[in-house]
Every structure is written in C-alpha cells, then in structure tokens.
Amino acid sequence: MGNNNKLINKRSDCRICGNRLIKKIIDLGIMPLAGNFIEKKNLRKKEFKIPLDLYYCSKCKLVQVKDTVKPKVLFTKYNYSSSTIPVLNEHFLNYSKEIIKNYKKRKNFKILEFGCNDGILLSKLFKEKNFFCLGVDPSINIGKLAKKKSIKILNDYFNQQSANKILKKYDKFDYITASNVFAHIDDIHSVIEASKILLKDDGYLVVEVHYLLNLLNLNQYDFFYHEHVNYYSIYSLKYLFEMHNFEIKKIKQTNMHGGSLRVYLQKKKNTIKNKNLHLTKLIENEKKLNLTFFKRFNKNIYLQKKEVIKILKNIKKQNKKIIGFGASGRGTTFLNFCKIDKKFINVILDSSPLRAGKFMPGVKIPIKNISYLKKNSSNIDYVLIIAWNYKDSIIKQVKKINNNIKFIIPFPNPKLL
Secondary structure (H helix, E strand, C coil): CCHHHHHHHHHCCCCCCCCCCCCEEEEEEEEECCCCCCCCCHHCCCCCCCEEEEEEEECCCEEEEECECCCCHHHHCCCCCHHHCCHHHHHHHHHHHHHHHHHCCCCCEEEEEEEECCCCCHHHHCCCCCEEEECCCCCCCHHHHHHHCCEECCCCCCCHHHHHHHHHHHHEEEEEEEEECCCCCHHHHHHHHHHHHHHEEEEEEEEEEEEEEEEEEHCHHHHCCCCEEEEEEEEHHHHHHCCCEEEEEEEEEHHHHCEEEEEEEEECCCCCCCCCCHHHHHHHHHHCCHHHHHHHHHHHHHHHHHHHHHHHHHHCCCCCCEEEECCHHHHHHHHHCCCCCCCCCCCCCCCCCCCCCCCCCCCCCEEEEEEEHHHHHHHCCCEEEEEEEHHHHHHHHHHHHHCCCCEEEEECCCEEC
C-alpha cells in the first residue's frame, strides 16, 4: 500500500465500546474509495485502494470497518449532492413537513443539521418565519451549493470544538438532526458530545441511520464501503447513546436506502428507567445477529455474485447491449467485487453533474448524464440498475424514453425485469 498508510487511521478496538476482541466477518478484497470518481486526465494514474474488511463486536453489536481513511481524503471535495436524487428530495420534503407540523407554533425555534450536504432539508425549513436554521458540513464544494440556497452554513466538522464556537455565537438549539451521517464518523462519541453541548434540556436529537438488519436481510453488501465505517443495530445505538446519557424516545423505520431508522432522542432527565416496550421488541428481533448468521450472509454474497455474472454473460452472448444506471457509492463496491467492467457495460448513466463526465472507481467505466440515453436509446437492450434502491424512479425515467428496454435488478437477488 506504500504511502496509503499515511492516509489511514489504524485502530484495534471497537469504535463504540472499545472492545479489542472484535471479529473479522467479511472480506470484500482490495477496493478503491467509493466516491473517488476519476477524471479523464487521471485515468492512467494509480488509484488509492485498500482492503475492505468488516468486523463485528459481540459486546455492543456494531458492525464496522476497523481502519478509517482520513476525513480530508474523503470529504474535502465530496462527489455526493443529495438534491440531484428525486427520491431523496421527496424523503426530505416529508421529513421537513413533520418538523414544521410539530414546531410551527414554537416561538424562535432553532434547528441545527450536521452533515447537511447541499442543504436539501434546511432549504425546505428556513423560509418558516419563526425558524432559525444552521447547517454544518465539512465539504467545501457541497457547502457552496447550500450557501447558494441562502442557508446559513458553517464549513467545519461537527465536534466539541466547533460546538463551543456555535454555542458562543448562537446559544442552544431545540432540535439537532443528522441523516446518514453516523455511518461516516470514526470518533462517533465526539458528535454526540457536541450535540449535548448545543441541545436544550427539553430538545430533541434526531438521527437517521441505515439499519444493519435490513442491510443483511436484503443481501446489501454493496452498501459496505470505506466511507461508511459504522453499521448500526438498534442495540448498538442504544448502547452508544446510553454512554452519553441520552435515551431513545421513538424509532421510526423508513424504506430509504434499502431500510433506515430515524431515532428520536432526548437527554435523560432522571435515573428511573422507563421501559420502552417497542424498543425491547425491536432489539429482540436482533438476537439472530451472531457469527453463524454472518457466515450465512457471506455465503449469500458469493451466490449473488455468481448469479449476476451468469445473467450478464448470457445477455452478452446474444450480442445485446447493456448500460448501467446509477454511479453510486454502492456501485463501486458491487462492480469491483463482481468484476463487472467494460466487457459487460460500456457506460453508466447518472443525473449528478458532480459525477457525469468522470469514470467509475476501479472498473473505470465512463459516466454519462441522462442525455446519453435519449441519443442512444434505440441501441440499448438492457439497463443494469446499479443504484437499485432507487429502482422505481430509474425504471420510470428509462421507460419515458424507451419502453422496450429491459432491466437487470442485482439486489437482493439478481433478476430480469
């Protein structure tokens, strides 16, 4: 790996509880970074690649990528803009409606979102007269997109240091939220402590995370990549938040990203433990998470790989043309693990201007915008839906242009549509 070691934070213990006896459960091989889309001028340069191994902590039930790529490599120039994805727009619109409904009558309501990306949620809230909105995000290029929407943005990592600066300037907040951020953070305790500094005593901390059980039940190994270092069970979330004197008040399950949890938390007000029966029931469902279960999951990964390659080979034997759709982070893991390169698909479509014109990490397949489909639809027989968690939206877009194109859905089990 050479100089790659300088860009990696090595660790030997569990990120939540410090357990040193965490077990390696999945080995996906040497992988490029999921969001490291290649510019044409850099095609001949050697790519940054490191092993993608996952570990399980039997003490707090966290699944994790042990070693972390340093944040400056991942987030200084970030290639993910939430607003370009129609399904995410709808998801955050619904979330904003929930917040407005609950707090519209609250005087001087203050909300902070960390990891706010391009301001997709806050852009729907800051126009409310009695709302004060602040976004915190470390990515400079994505932060600029949020600022263009007139949203107040702090370009920084959310931790105790930045929280103290915010406290001095803006005082405490009624509501602190983060969506799909907890997966990315190595020092996860720092953001919870930062939230504690800034949250009013009766305020809510609301976090949305991908749910480990959904990832495993739907065979979603494609969601494992270096930018996502943590994969949470409800047990692991409860364990983590109790360490910081927060209690889970409510959990809402959503279909976003193949299955997510929105967790509503408050600071514990007393030492009396209130029994949350819904929470107890959800944790009961997680009892199957053990090393035997992960062995079975590992077996399914290789069966899926074998099946998807078989489908692609059969289509290519018939001299049919396949293109990909969705240059997602998931796609980097999926395509590289299955070794799906230009001999199977010669182009991948993506609606994000941050990706179109670049090349997919590892497999180096060119990424084009949707206009490619309009110009070439008569020559395309199949679309491999790489961003399969948005399959309904993708199928709709393609069918509008050419109703005869067929689809390959790779997850949870490969099938033709």
